[in-house]
Amino acid sequence: MATALSLESLLDPAFLESVARLRLVARQVPREGRxxxxxxxxxxxxxxxxxxxxxxxxxxxxxxxxxxxxxxxxxxxxxxxxxxDLPVYLCPDVSASAFHEEPPRALAAARTALALASIALAQHDSVALLPFAEHLQPLLRPISGSGRLMTFARALASLEPGGSTDLATFTRELGALRLRRGLVVLISDFFDPGGLDALTTALRNVRHRLLLVQLVRASDGEPALEGELRLVDCESGQSQDVSVTPAVLERYRSAYRSWNEGLAEFARSRGLGHLRLDVEGDIAAQLTALFQRGRYQA
Amino acid sequence: MNWQHFGSLPVALGALTIAAALFALHFLRVRHRRETVVTTLFWRQAIEEARARTLFERFRHPLAYLLLLALALSIWLAAAGPRPPARVERERVLLLDASAPMGRGQRFALARKALAGALARAPREATRVLWCGAQVEGLYLPGEDPLLLDLRLEGRQPEATPPSIERVIAHLAALPRSRPLEIRLFGDAPLRAEFLKGLPKDVEVARAPLDGEAPEPSGLFTLGVNSAASGAWDRVDLLVRAHSGETPTVELGGGLLTGTPRGKGLLFTDLPAAGGIVHVKAGGSESECVLPERPLLGVLVGGDLPAALLDCLAADPGVRLVEDASKADLCVRRRGDSVGEGLPALELVPASDQQQAFLLTAPGEEPADELLDQALALGLDRIDATSLAGQGGVVIGLGARRGPLRSFSLWSELCGPGYDLIQGRAFPLLIGRVLRWLAGVRRFPAVVAAGEPVALDLTELEPVGLDPVPPRAGRYRRAPDAGGGEVAAALLLPPFEDGAPIAPAGGGGGGDWIGRLTLLALLLALIEGWLLRTGRMP
Incomplete structure (x- = not known):
């Protein structure tokens, strides 16, 4: 498992510069804001x-x-x-799966969160850091002001691996916080053990605008596995014996493809933002693609 | 290698063991390699889909088991060397030709190989194999293990004997039988079409095809040498019989000989018995024969010898009287005469000086009995000793002893007027044989044809109401009462003629089950590989 994040790995001036021109535009700003x-x-x-x-x-x-x-x-x-202001709640997934492979998805999640925080702080929006795994782990209350980016980055660098992904618990606990309505950015692989149904049910309970940043890597859809394997879930520790044959691999691909299409369809039907972000690719470039003409309307 | 000799029960038990072992293996848990993944969500779904198609929870792959079982049993049965069900509706005899022509090249080895293959495919209970050489021997009897054939053929080679296949087939066809007879010939022995036509209808004869080149015509001569009919000691007659239908060309010392027809051959008379080589050609084949050496015996004669003895010496065509001791091979003298000192001698001895009437002296370690046999072979058995004893009132005895030189001494009185020894027909024979024995001249044998009856008494054979048959080429001793001596049996090879049909490949034994099972196993392995590759089998 990958180790915790470091401040040096996050604070890349070129990366921050590349996203400086991007802007978050709220369709509807909640009342009683700053x-x-x-x-x-x-x-x-x-x-x-x-x-x-x-x-x-x-x-x-x-x-x-x-x-x-x-x-x-x-x-x-x-x-x-x-x-x-537009409250922006950045919720990176810090479950064990986010730290499992190299480079860890947590790094991509943190850099994405930092980029979005940079954008939001630059336009005087408030930013909160609410990482989650099995539970919501509020790490940084809403802050504002471009000068607080370092504070946000330090908080990101302190992220540590949690347990397993439980979006239902997370959304329930998020609702219980009674936060001012804003933009909730969920940065996760969304590998909820309950499957797509549990995932969509949980997301329906979120009373905020949602931007789903799905962290993917090529091996998710094309695992380089074969033979007689005992597959151990890095989060739950549960094992599954599998004879990986071409037919089983094909069924795996089909299941993964179906799950992905279900998630995308859910986001489309609910009018949610959805970005599939390859953790092994250029984060800034992929984020830029989300901001059409430099703006993302939340 | 196979385990045919184990029988069907152990093979069946082995097959059951394989089936049980594979069954147990399917229940064993697979040793999995541990791999940590970010989620097992999609793997569980993939496995769930696969499980929906299985029949059992634990024994999940019955088709894979059946395929593996078929593959393993194919290999097992192929190794077991299965044989098709025995066809007992006919009796089968496999004949291995072991005659002289099979000694050419690899013909005999090829015949052995083809025979072993045919036996492996043939119904074991109704098949036997016969060795057809100088003698006919059983190599394999019905029901025996085919491995015995290899053991019985180990180290055996074709013999110097003419083909005997036709005789064997004729004998087999004459035996009573309850089932049709199928005969397969493994070899190049000729089978005449007219002979085959004469066989009973229920006897089927075919020649098994041998790999390699077809046999070339050869062995078409029979050469026989005998003493010259003209009586000349240093001459021989030569008989040449060619079987290729062509007139042979006969040369001696580079000169072409002209013979006269004699029966089926050519007779060449009065050839010098000087060790020359006769070269014979006909029909692309060649042969050679070394003529015997029979030089004239140089005899040195002492004084005061009986006239009858001198007459015998003069009449003997093989004797040349010499006066120079250095040119003499032996001498004839009275005891006390100094002529021919150091030479083998025929001596006349006063009866007062020698106890026995005839005394043989010879060097070497031969036992006395052997010497006496030699003495008798000199012709003494033809002498009427009783009559001589009656005429002289003495005991006529025969003795033998050791000595540095060969000598033969007899009472000088026996050559006198009081006895009729010199008057008898046996006296010249005795003198002639004694002279040749003293000079160490060996009689060269008469030549007969191996494999054909001869009107001679051969001690090595035991005729039962029939003329003896020399089984193979070689020398045979004649019975003493038939005159003794040796007879040389030469090969008389008949011309090659093939009137037998060629047996179909495989010998009608039901096919190569080992090959079929091996092919089946290979096919099953390919199917399994394809199923594995395409994921249709775990």
Missing amino acids: FADQRSRDQGAGLEFRDHRPYSPGDDLRAMDWNLYRRLGKVFLRLFEELE
Whole structure:
């Protein structure tokens, strides 16, 4: 099993530079947020004029449009756009499978999380780090400000292998936190022992916008195994005796392909973001592909 | 190598053991290699799908078991050397030709190989093998283990005898039988078409094909040498019989000889008995014969010898009287005469000086009985000793002793007027044989044909109401009462003629089951490999 992550392996200036131009754009910013760059439905003391509405008793008289009153003889209020932040909850999978192979999926997960955090912090959004395995392990409360990237990176570097993946427990515990609605980025291989049904059921319970970053490698679909094997699950420790023949391999490929298609279909039907990220490939390039024209609308 | 001799029960038990062992092996747990993976989720699904097609939970691969069992049993049975069910509707005799022509090249080895193959395929209970050489011998009897054939043929080679196949077949065909007879010939012995036509209908004869080149015509001469009919001691007659139908060309010392027809051959008379080599050619074959050496005996004669004795010496065509002792081979003298000192001698001795009437002296270690036999062979057995004893009133005895030189002494009185020894027909014979014995001249044998009856008494043979047959080429001693001496039997090879059909390959023994089973095993192995490669078998 791979060892824990290091700060040096994460802080790659070139990598961070390559994602600096990317932006996260929220379709809908939750109310009562901080002042930031995201356009919210709140109307308040922003600088950008948005609309007029009739005066109602109790409205702030400072917002009355006196020019309009002089021309029309009716009282209207000037409404301004409120810019707020988008909470971004970065949830890397730290189950044992994330640290099993080389390079570990955890490294790709951490670099992805760092890249997204860099983007979010740069646009004054708040970022939280909520790694998970069998349970949610809140590691960093929402922080904001571009100067907090190092804090975030240190938190990432402290990630350690957990137990097995349990998305149902994770989503239940995530809901229990009653976090302000935002963007939950799940960075995982999604190899939930319960299979695709358990996975989709769990994800349906998430009350946030979801971006699924699926960590894959070529050997997932084409395992280089043959002969009489006792396959041991690195997370649960359970073993499975398999005579790996071409026919069994073909059935394995079929099962993996079906699972993948099911996950993609689920994301498409729910309007979730879904990125298949090859952990052995260029992380920045694959992330860039997600940001069409440099923007990802969450 | 196989274990045919184990019988069917051990082979069946072995097959059962293999089946049980393979069955047990299928229950053994496979030793798995441990491999850690990120998830077994998809492997479980793949295994679940595979299990849905199996019949049993533990014994999961019955078809694989059956395939392996068929493969193993094929190899086992091939090694067991199976034989087809015995065809007992006919009796089968395999004849191995061991006559002289089989000594050419590898013919005999090829015949042995073909015979062993045919025996392996033949029904064991109804097959026997006969050795057809100088004598007919059983090599394999019905029901025996075929391995015995190899043991009985070990070290055996073709014999200097003419082919006897036709005689053997005729004998077999004449024996009473309850089933049709199938005869297979392994060899090049001729089988005449007219002979085969004369066989009973239920006797089928065929020649087994041998690998290698077909036999070439050879052995077409019979050469016989005998004393010259003209009576000349230093001359011989030569009889040449060629069997190729061509007139042979006969040369002696580079000169072409001209013979006169005699029966089926040519007779060449009065050839010098000087050790010359006769070269015979006919029909692409050649042969040679060394003529015997029979020089004239140089005899030195002493004084005061009886006239009858001198007449015998003068009449003997093999005797040349000499006066120079250095040119003499022996001498004839009275005892006390100094002539021919140091030479073998025929001596006349006064009866007062010698107890026996005839006394043989010879060097060497031969026992006395042997010497007496030699003395009798000189012709003394033809002398009427009783009559002589009556005439002289003395005992006529024969003695033998050791001495540095050969000598033969007899009473001088026997050559006188009081006895009729010199008047009898046996006297010249006695003198002639004594002279040749003294000079060490060996009689060369008469020549007869091996394998054919001869009207001679041969002590090595035991005729039962028939003329003896020299079984093979060689020398045979004639019975003493038939005159003694030796007879040389020469090969008389008949011309090669093949009227027998060629037996089909395989000998009708039901096919090569070992080969079939081996091919089946190979085919099953290929199927198994294909199933493994395509994942249809674990």
